[in-house]
Amino acid sequence: xxxxxxxxxxxxxxxxxxxxxxxxxxxxxxxxxxxxxxxxxxxxxxxxxxxxxxxxxxxxxxxxxxxxxxxxxxxxxxxxxxxxxxxxxxxxxxxxxxxxxxxxxxxxxxxxxxxxxxxxxxxxxxxxxxxxxxxxxxxxxxxxxxxxxxxxxxxxxxxxxxxxxxxxxxxxxxxxxxxxxxxxxxxxxxxxxxxxxxxxxxxxxx
Numbered sequence: 306x307x308x309x310x311x312x313x314x315x316x317x318x319x320x321x322x323x324x325x326x327x328x329x330x331x332x333x334x335x336x337x338x339x340x341x342x343x344x345x346x347x348x349x350x351x352x353x354x355x356x357x358x359x360x361x362x363x364x365x366x367x368x369x370x371x372x373x374x375x376x377x378x379x380x381x382x383x384x385x386x387x388x389x390x391x392x393x394x395x396x397x398x399x400x401x402x403x404x405x406x407x408x409x410x411x412x413x414x415x416x417x418x419x420x421x422x423x424x425x426x427x428x429x430x431x432x433x434x435x436x437x438x439x440x441x442x443x444x445x446x447x448x449x450x451x452x453x454x455x456x457x458x459x460x461x462x463x464x465x466x467x468x469x470x471x472x473x474x475x476x477x478x479x480x481x482x483x484x485x486x487x488x489x490x491x492x493x494x495x496x497x498x499x500x501x502x503x504x505x506x507x508x509x510x511x
Contacts, residue, residue, distance in 0.1 A: 309407040313342035314400070314435070316384070316393060316412070318350060318477070320359050321502060322371045323494045325475040329440045332470035333413050334377055337438065342378050342413070344368050348385040351392060351426070359507055361385040370497040392426040397434040410435035413468075420453055422463075429461055436464040441472060485509040 315330050322344075330342045346364045358364070365385055372378035383399065384391040397410060412435040414422075419439050422428055437457075441450075457463040480490050485508055490499055502508065 309409075310341070310404060311337065311339045311409045311411065312400075312404060313337070313339040313411045313413055313438070314345060314397070315342055316345045316347060316396070318358055319344065319346045319364050319368050320477050321364070321367050321480060321494055321498055321507070323475050323477060323480055323498075324492070325473040327371060327375075327495070328470065328473060329413060329415070329468065330378065331375070333411065333438050333440065333468050336468055336470075337411055337466070339411060340377070344372060344378065344380045345384050345396065346380070346382075347391060348387050349390045351390050363501075363505060363507060367498045367501055370501055371495045373497070394425070394427045394431040394434065397431070401434065411438045411466075412436070413438045413440065415439070416441050416450065419450065419457075419465075422457060423460075432457075432461045432463040436466060438466050438468055440468040440470065481508045 313330065313333055315326065317326070319326065326344075330344070333339065334342050346361065346368055347358075348361055350358075362385075365380065365382060368380045372380060384396060393412065397412070400410065401408075414437060416439055419437075422431075422437070425431060454465050457465060475493060480493060483490055483493075484502065490502075494502070
C-alpha cells in the first residue's frame with residue numbers, strides 16, 4: 306500500500322445498490338483523481354431500523370457483485386460487522402487507523418444528505434476527518450444549496466466539493482417498488498445484482 310492515498314468513501318444501505326451509485330462513485334473518482342472508492346454498506350444505520358432493511362449479508366453481496374469489474378472499487382464490512390448503530394464520524398475515525406496516516410478521505414454523498422450534515426453525530430469532528438463530495442440530484446434549488454454550503458464552510462470550516470455529472474433520478478425505494486410490482490429492473494441495477502435479487506427472492510420477488 307502506498308504511503309499516501311486519496312480514498313473515496315461511499316456509505317449507504319445499498320438496498321439494493323443500483324447504477325446511480327456506481328455512476329456517482331466513478332464520476333467522483335475521476336474528477337478528484339481518487340485512488341480507490343470503498344463502498345461501506347450500513348449495518349444498523351442511525352435513521353432506519355434494522356427491520357426495514359434487507360439482511361446485511363445480501364446487501365454486502367449485491368455491492369460486491371456490482372463492483373466486481375471495476376479495479377478501483379472495493380467494499381468493506383466494517384459497519385455491517387458491528388452489532389450497534391454505525392455513525393459516519395466513528396467509521397472514519399476507525400479508518401484513519403487502517404490506512405496510511407497521510408491518506409485523504411473524500412466522503413461521497415447525495416445532495417439530500419448535504420442538508421442533513423449539521424444533524425449528523427459530531428459534525429465538527431467529521432469535517433476534520435474528510436472532505437465532503439456532493440453529487441447533485443434533481444429537485445434541489447441552486448440558491449438553497451449555495452447557502453447551505455456557505456454555512457457549513459463558515460461554521461465548521463468544512464471542505465465541500467461538488468461532482469459534475471449527469472443528474473440521476475434513481476432510488477433504491479423505486480427499485481424495490483418496481484420489483485414488488487413484477488416490473489423489470491434491467492439496466493437500472495447491474496445484471497449480476499438483478500440475478501441475485503431473483504435467485505434469493507428479495508423485495509417480494511417470486
